[in-house]
Amino acid sequence: MSEIKSDAYIDITDVVCPMTFVKTKVAIEDIENGQVLEVKMNEGEPVLNVPRSLKEEGHKVISVENNGDRTFTVWVKKGDI
């Protein structure tokens, strides 16, 4: 799975809600429509809420991968917003 090409990467494992989504939003606003952001986040609340919030804003979650170390990696394609 990790061969998905990403245009930017952000690690939000060091912050909690709502800064998880705040930092993700800032990162996705910095890339172009159609580009892919790779986000590393903790299991539990972040992986439940951040991908959902991204979808609500019109972005496309391409893939979610369990890293096996209580973190997940989410690939999201920036929507035309």
Next chain:
Amino acid sequence: MSFTNEQLERYSRHIILKEVGAKGQKKLLESKVLIIGTGGLGAPAAMFLAAAGVGTIGLVDFDVVELSNLQRQIIHLTKDTGKHKVLSGKETINEMNPDVNVVTYKEWVSSSNIIDIIKDQDYDFVIDGTDNFPAKFLINDACVLSKKPFSHAGIIRFQGQTMTYLPDKGPCYRCIFQSPPPPDAVPTCKKAGVLGVMGGIIGTIQATEAIKYVLGVGDLLNGYFLTYDALKMEFRKVKLSSNKNCGVCSENPTLTGLIDYEQPQCELKGN
């Protein structure tokens, strides 16, 4: 510009909003809003704009803080009595949000200075927080002539009103009210009284309009007059159209310069 971690946290509730986001918050931080009058309307408007991270806030007022102001002008504290309102306002804002640059104008607006003040920082939006008709007409005319969007408002007793003007879109304040009423025909809030919260409600609506204008989201109150009756707890939004014979914003304006209308005598001696 990029955000510091402190800014990301301070503005997180804004950035989360789809209509704001990081881009919108950057717009706010780069925006400039001029507030004329730092009293009942201007005080809450200034505080919410400062909290929102509006990067430059201009404050215009020549008054000093009096005890009788503190029932509604919440930007000023008891220890500020005797201090110029623009200085007291600047101190409160600086303590609230270090991101905001406050520019103070310790003067009354008149035909001789208002255009210079508006142009001083090339303000994006003007808030009329004044308490008298000569100033309201002056601000309207100056904003129409210099093509600046502005929010008009007035409060008295339990009543409030507000409208927004957008350049070239009209109607302007003078489309609705052709000229000021005769001096002393309408009581001022000093004589008539005003519920302290009125400025909070209406001034905060003015701040909302400024923020939406900067962000470019939603519908503004241009073309409408919003009235609020606190006793009945009733808002009314009345549709307005431009006056094709308006003295200032019509195609053939009769007014080409600014007018200093006469102030009622009692209003000239402070508050």
